[in-house]
Amino acid sequence: MKAPDFSYEKPNSIPGILSLLEKDELECQLLAGGQSLMPMMNFRMATPKTIVDISGVSELSLITDTPKAIEIGAMVRYCELQDSDVIQKFCPLITMVIPHIAHPAIRNRGTIGGSIGLSDPAAELPAVLLALDGKVEVSSNKGIREEPANKFFKGIYETACSSNELITKIILPKALPKQKFGFYEISRRHGDYAMAGVCIAQDQDLTVRVAFFGVAEKALRIASIEKVLSGNSDFSQSIIENAQNAAEDIQFEGDMNAGPEVKKHLAKVVLERALEGIK
Amino acid sequence: MTGPATVFDKPTDYIGKSIPRSDASRLLRGKGHYVDDIQLPRMVHAVFLRSPHAHARIISIDIKEAEKAKGVIAIYTGNDIAKHVKPYVGVLSHLPGLRSPAQYPLALDVARWQGEPVAVVVCSSRALGEDALELINITYEPLPAVTDTLDALSSESPLIHGEYDSNLAWKREVEVGSLDKALSGDDVIVIERQMKFGRHTGVTLETRATVCDYVPGDDELIMYYAGQAPHMLQFILAKHLSMLEENVRVVAHDIGGSFGIKVHTYGDEIATAIIAKLLKRPVKFTADRLESFVTDIHARDHVVNVKIGVRKDGSIVGIGFNDFTGIGPFSMYPRTSAIECNQILNLTGAPYQFEHYQAVGNVVFQNKTLMCQYRAVGHPIAMAISDCMLEEAARVIGMDPVQIRKKNLIPDDAYPTKSATGMRFDDLSHHACLDKLLEIMNYDKLLSDQEEHRKKGIYRGIGFVSLVEVTNPSPMFYGIGGAPIASQDGATVRLDAAGALHVSSSVTEQGQGTNAILQQIAADVFGVSIERVKVTTGDTATVPYGGGTWASRGAGIGGEAMLQAAYALKEQVLSTAAVILQAKAEELDIASGEVVLKSSGEQKISLGDLAKIVYYRGNELPNDLQPELIATRHYRVTDFPFVFTNGAMAAHVEVDTNTGLIKILHFWAVEDCGRVINPQLVDDQIRGGVVQGIGGALYEECVYDADGQMQNASMADYLVPMASEMPEITVAHVETFTKTSVLGAKGAGEAGTGGAPAAIMNAVNNALSPLNCGIWQMPMTPERVLRALGKI
Ligand SMILES: Cc1cc2nc3c(=O)[nH]c(=O)nc-3n(C[C@H](O)[C@H](O)[C@H](O)COP(=O)(O)OP(=O)(O)OC[C@H]3O[C@@H](n4cnc5c(N)ncnc54)[C@H](O)[C@@H]3O)c2cc1C
Numbered sequence A: 001m002k003a004p005d006f007s008y009e010k011p012n013s014i015p016g017i018l019s020l021l022e023k024d025e026l027e028c029q030l031l032a033g034g035q036s037l038m039p040m041m042n043f044r045m046a047t048p049k050t051i052v053d054i055s056g057v058s059e060l061s062l063i064t065d066t067p068k069a070i071e072i073g074a075m076v077r078y079c080e081l082q083d084s085d086v087i088q089k090f091c092p093l094i095t096m097v098i099p100h101i102a103h104p105a106i107r108n109r110g111t112i113g114g115s116i117g118l119s120d121p122a123a124e125l126p127a128v129l130l131a132l133d134g135k136v137e138v139s140s141n142k143g144i145r146e147e148p149a150n151k152f153f154k155g156i157y158e159t160a161c162s163s164n165e166l167i168t169k170i171i172l173p174k175a176l177p178k179q180k181f182g183f184y185e186i187s188r189r190h191g192d193y194a195m196a197g198v199c200i201a202q203d204q205d206l207t208v209r210v211a212f213f214g215v216a217e218k219a220l221r222i223a224s225i226e227k228v229l230s231g232n233s234d235f236s237q238s239i240i241e242n243a244q245n246a247a248e249d250i251q252f253e254g255d256m257n258a259g260p261e262v263k264k265h266l267a268k269v270v271l272e273r274a275l276e277g278i279k
Numbered sequence B: 001m002t003g004p005a006t007v008f009d010k011p012t013d014y015i016g017k018s019i020p021r022s023d024a025s026r027l028l029r030g031k032g033h034y035v036d037d038i039q040l041p042r043m044v045h046a047v048f049l050r051s052p053h054a055h056a057r058i059i060s061i062d063i064k065e066a067e068k069a070k071g072v073i074a075i076y077t078g079n080d081i082a083k084h085v086k087p088y089v090g091v092l093s094h095l096p097g098l099r100s101p102a103q104y105p106l107a108l109d110v111a112r113w114q115g116e117p118v119a120v121v122v123c124s125s126r127a128l129g130e131d132a133l134e135l136i137n138i139t140y141e142p143l144p145a146v147t148d149t150l151d152a153l154s155s156e157s158p159l160i161h162g163e164y165d166s167n168l169a170w171k172r173e174v175e176v177g178s179l180d181k182a183l184s185g186d187d188v189i190v191i192e193r194q195m196k197f198g199r200h201t202g203v204t205l206e207t208r209a210t211v212c213d214y215v216p217g218d219d220e221l222i223m224y225y226a227g228q229a230p231h232m233l234q235f236i237l238a239k240h241l242s243m244l245e246e247n248v249r250v251v252a253h254d255i256g257g258s259f260g261i262k263v264h265t266y267g268d269e270i271a272t273a274i275i276a277k278l279l280k281r282p283v284k285f286t287a288d289r290l291e292s293f294v295t296d297i298h299a300r301d302h303v304v305n306v307k308i309g310v311r312k313d314g315s316i317v318g319i320g321f322n323d324f325t326g327i328g329p330f331s332m333y334p335r336t337s338a339i340e341c342n343q344i345l346n347l348t349g350a351p352y353q354f355e356h357y358q359a360v361g362n363v364v365f366q367n368k369t370l371m372c373q374y375r376a377v378g379h380p381i382a383m384a385i386s387d388c389m390l391e392e393a394a395r396v397i398g399m400d401p402v403q404i405r406k407k408n409l410i411p412d413d414a415y416p417t418k419s420a421t422g423m424r425f426d427d428l429s430h431h432a433c434l435d436k437l438l439e440i441m442n443y444d445k446l447l448s449d450q451e452e453h454r455k456k457g458i459y460r461g462i463g464f465v466s467l468v469e470v471t472n473p474s475p476m477f478y479g480i481g482g483a484p485i486a487s488q489d490g491a492t493v494r495l496d497a498a499g500a501l502h503v504s505s506s507v508t509e510q511g512q513g514t515n516a517i518l519q520q521i522a523a524d525v526f527g528v529s530i531e532r533v534k535v536t537t538g539d540t541a542t543v544p545y546g547g548g549t550w551a552s553r554g555a556g557i558g559g560e561a562m563l564q565a566a567y568a569l570k571e572q573v574l575s576t577a578a579v580i581l582q583a584k585a586e587e588l589d590i591a592s593g594e595v596v597l598k599s600s601g602e603q604k605i606s607l608g609d610l611a612k613i614v615y616y617r618g619n620e621l622p623n624d625l626q627p628e629l630i631a632t633r634h635y636r637v638t639d640f641p642f643v644f645t646n647g648a649m650a651a652h653v654e655v656d657t658n659t660g661l662i663k664i665l666h667f668w669a670v671e672d673c674g675r676v677i678n679p680q681l682v683d684d685q686i687r688g689g690v691v692q693g694i695g696g697a698l699y700e701e702c703v704y705d706a707d708g709q710m711q712n713a714s715m716a717d718y719l720v721p722m723a724s725e726m727p728e729i730t731v732a733h734v735e736t737f738t739k740t741s742v743l744g745a746k747g748a749g750e751a752g753t754g755g756a757p758a759a760i761m762n763a764v765n766n767a768l769s770p771l772n773c774g775i776w777q778m779p780m781t782p783e784r785v786l787r788a789l790g791k792i
Helices: A014-023 A037-042 A078-083 A085-090 A092-100 A112-118 A124-131 A223-229 A237-249 A260-276 B004-009 B024-028 B078-082 B126-133 B179-183 B230-240 B267-279 B289-295 B339-347 B379-397 B401-408 B430-441 B443-455 B514-526 B554-581 B607-615 B679-699 B751-771 B782-788
Strands: A007-009 A028-031 A050-053 A063-065 A069-073 A135-140 A143-148 A153-155 A166-173 A180-186 A196-202 A208-213 B044-050 B056-062 B072-077 B117-123 B137-142 B168-176 B188-201 B209-215 B220-225 B248-251 B283-286 B298-311 B316-326 B356-364 B459-471 B489-495 B501-505 B533-537 B588-591 B594-597 B603-606 B630-635 B643-655 B662-672 B728-733
Touching: A014 A028, A014 A050, A014 A135, A014 A166, A063 A085, A069 A085, A078 A092, A085 A092, A092 A124, A092 A180, A092 A196, A112 A124, A112 A166, A124 A196, A124 A208, A180 A260, A196 A260, A208 A223, A208 A260, A223 A237, A237 A260, A260 B782, B004 B514, B004 B554, B044 B126, B044 B267, B044 B289, B056 B117, B072 B078, B072 B126, B072 B267, B078 B117, B078 B267, B117 B126, B117 B267, B168 B339, B179 B188, B179 B298, B179 B316, B179 B356, B188 B379, B188 B679, B209 B267, B220 B230, B220 B267, B230 B248, B230 B267, B267 B283, B298 B339, B298 B379, B316 B339, B316 B379, B339 B356, B339 B379, B339 B459, B379 B401, B379 B459, B379 B751, B401 B430, B401 B459, B430 B443, B430 B459, B430 B643, B430 B662, B430 B728, B443 B459, B443 B643, B459 B751, B489 B514, B489 B554, B501 B514, B501 B554, B514 B533, B514 B554, B554 B588, B554 B594, B554 B603, B554 B607, B554 B630, B594 B607, B603 B607, B643 B751, B662 B679, B662 B751, B679 B728, B679 B751
Parallel strands: A007 A050, A028 A050, B044 B283, B220 B248, B316 B356, B501 B533, B662 B728
Antiparallel strands: A063 A069, A069 A166, A135 A143, A135 A166, A180 A196, A196 A208, B044 B117, B056 B137, B072 B117, B168 B356, B188 B298, B209 B220, B209 B283, B298 B316, B459 B643, B489 B501, B489 B630, B588 B594, B594 B603, B643 B662
16 A cells, blocks of 8 residues: 655646646646545555646635635635635535535545545535536636536546646635525444435525435436425425435435445435425 | 462552553653564565455466566565465364364465465565565466355355365354253243344554564574564464574564454464565565455354243243354464354353253354454354343333343352353352443433433434453463463563562553553552553563463453562562561561551661662672562463453444434443452443444444455445544443452453443344334444335
């Protein structure tokens, strides 16, 4: 469990990162908090020739409050999200979710860009991004583009960000006073990746977005559930049941702790509990 | 009365008090000295290539490319290593019929578990060694893997060892009374269940590690070792590497947990010693976590078909069961992998009175990591069989679980006595422990709380266990069967010229505080301040000969030897002091480092001054006096095969019937370990043990697929309970001193692990009882709970 030899670069600008990626797209890998990449390298599941540490670029660590949105730099760490008043005020779903991601030691290092960029099917933040209908700013030598959340996650460890690109920002709409959010996850131990989890956002016009994680090959929104829930100000038992039935549409994927049937059952449970706790 | 019995005639200074461990300060400062911290000149690293298959023939091994890799010094295959070692066989003569083939450090022609070492690269660094491993080209012919314990015994199963007619390693049957006849009685209610216990492992914080060094001129092999039984390993190395035992030195410094994992013979460690000899230079091997998961011994792995018969009044008529234990492809050397099953046959139902007992144990080979002794060997299974069935019987006949226990537990005034299985008991206190438990847990309040919550659809449960624990074993455990494992231990106590005590002992410190209690005993019995006692353990070159630390024997056996040695030295010092002071030895005593008058406490001479006279100014002594300021004593248990302890524990749980998650709300443990030498250390042993029991009950499992591949060999996927999963654990004691020693201490280290799983399973089944379902498999995972509930 020792990584093979690699070289290490720490550019101090975004162009510096991008030119390294351009030069050596296949052999390079970005290093953010390292909480997923370093174990993968030690297991020799990832064997980059060069790792490009992106923590030397200060603008990647900014949380910016713009008139329309909250922009979170890719290098912003979980612990910084947790402590941020701006996030608490405008992205309360993030504040609800962070304590469920791993443990303090990992949250001190892990980043939002790392989580979004990795697209672990059981990670929380991809589902948050989906439920909030946010965008991902992706940069490469060819320029900057914004990918809407619902087009970003492609599959297990697969995203719309290709290997010569860098996620620079996560852009989230600001929470409005009457918007409500719900979250629930089930894990075997506190801080473990979820066996099933869901993030819910209800807009002022009662549009509802529901994003699951830990139940399929990626974090995903379920249109049929959103249809059942949208337009309701309260969720009666029968609405919840209809939504639960609609959850059967999900292509469930089992893992070590839960087979597909268990995932299906738990998806319904987390949905009900998140709806009950919505605020 | 004279002699050591007088030790407890007056109040103690240290024994019985929560004296902080003196090594805690150093360890917390990060100044621990573990095997992996050792850096020796010219040291190289042994890096093992391990079989990716659970069962495969090794057709060829091509090392040509790897030999050219950077940093590589040598590469050895299984056959290369085998030339330098006598193979070992994990059988013992007191387990008649147990069979296991000869084992070599590395696989020869066939690899029999995923993780078995196949080749070893010796390299200038571990990382470069891992690079070189990727260049070794092995052609395997995969063979069918035998994984399921029950299937392994079918006549259609592939055989793991061609020379045997089946995959059965050992079978033992015990029959007391006539169970079938007794259970057929009209007034007998018979309940049958199949119980399953998953494999788990010890997960020591410090992984297995060794540095071996060879000194050619002296033909001396030094093994730095992170284990529990240095003298056992000394014997094994000498025997199998054909060396003189005195030329093998095994040294253990600080150890980061062991739990039984590190008390066995591992091929990679033996190979490391062989390589050090071949290369005549120090070689380090530190298992990484992945290697630990697939090579450290696993534990448990049982399927048990069990039945119990009770009468309407709750009295147990008899217990019968058939246990199938999967042990991997070999029986571990030298303790064997049959002891776990043997313990279950010996201990099931041991706290209770009943007449009819029928038990069959089947120890079965499989293509998985070897299974062997881990903390509380066999106990969690034995206790779960009898206690979970007993509480199930209580539910069936509508009796309170406490009442049915009280009805059947051996009365506290019945000792000495024997269990149905013939185990000899003395000084036990099942009823006193249960009464104390009920008092500290406030059982009646929990029952009303349970009622209240049930009305709200919240399912809480209370479960109990009454347990016995095998501690302080006599030679009847291993020695009788031919194992090089001492049951006696020694202690040496020496007074230095400054008046301080240097003590050494053959029991070992793995982080549990053995050194601290040895210090307490020596200081107390001899009469010096505890700061003036230095302890040495773990080095075969300097400590007396003895067994080490396992089977909860460190305090009871090692502690008694220390007491005897300290007392002997005190007598010697006082007789010298009597000459110097021209007084009578009987009138003198030692207190706080001074020789004093027994009657008044008046200080006559300090130990430092006395020692200086003896060591430097012997001219002041009469010529016929040759003082001995050193004493050694040994101790073994003679009156009983084992000194059993007992306890009672309870768990309070809440089962989320929608998610299958189980939360332990509180856990209580009352333990009778005889004399409590250091309450804080004992309480923390109990707590740590309970947490490992929680692991086995709810979280920890080595998950294998049908091909024998372990699926969760990392700390992310193998779930150990962490701080969030640890409930409040309240510990209390009943102290019934064992009459087998002056110290009166029995073991305490394994009780929590042995008892907790049964108490938790009982609590879960108590919680589920209004829903008319139950769970009989550990760990009780959410998926299994949901299945039991019929939710999926
Ligand atoms: C014990 C443990 C428990 C955990 N539990 C959870 C959990 O419950 N929930 C959860 O969500 N996560 C969990 N994690 C994972 C943790 O959240 C990771 O930190 C996170 O997934 C990756 O973030 P990072 O900053 O550490 O990324 P890194 O490990 O540095 O990188 C991860 C991947 O993302 C790529 N990457 C990083 N930054 C960018 C970028 N700006 N643009 C493009 N690609 C990028 C890297 O190249 C790499 O492939 C756990 C980790 C551990 C060790």
